[in-house]
Amino acid sequence: MNQNEALRGFAAIAQETRLRIIRALVTAGADGLASGAIADSLDGSPQRTSFHLKELENAGLIQSRREGKSIIYSAKFSALSSLVAFLMHDCCNGHCKHCDDAIALFAKCEGRPTGSAH
Structure with missing residues (x-):
């Protein structure tokens, strides 16, 4: 990992909601969590949660996959x-x-x- 990648990763988790999301996904392990479950656990709107998930994904810290109608997010360990x-x-x-x-x-x-x- 180079310094720019580290800065992007640390910047992404230097926000309370995103840090909470990362911690929840680490706890969930490789199976991950559905975006709706993440939003529910944060007591946040799905749109706001989606914004934070995209920030984490753009930083390369999480990944998403589709399972039926759900989008499942998991930490990139x-x-x-x-x-x-x-x-x-x-x-x-x-x-x-x-x-x-x-x-x-x-x-x-x-x-x-x-x-x-x-």
């Missing part, structure tokens, strides 16, 4: 782990085994529990 890695890459002048191990683990996350049959 690789992009989120890249944001964390961007922050931690030079931890302790680049010599912190704990941070290196954490970055490597985050990079493996697919949004499913370990040992999941999916």
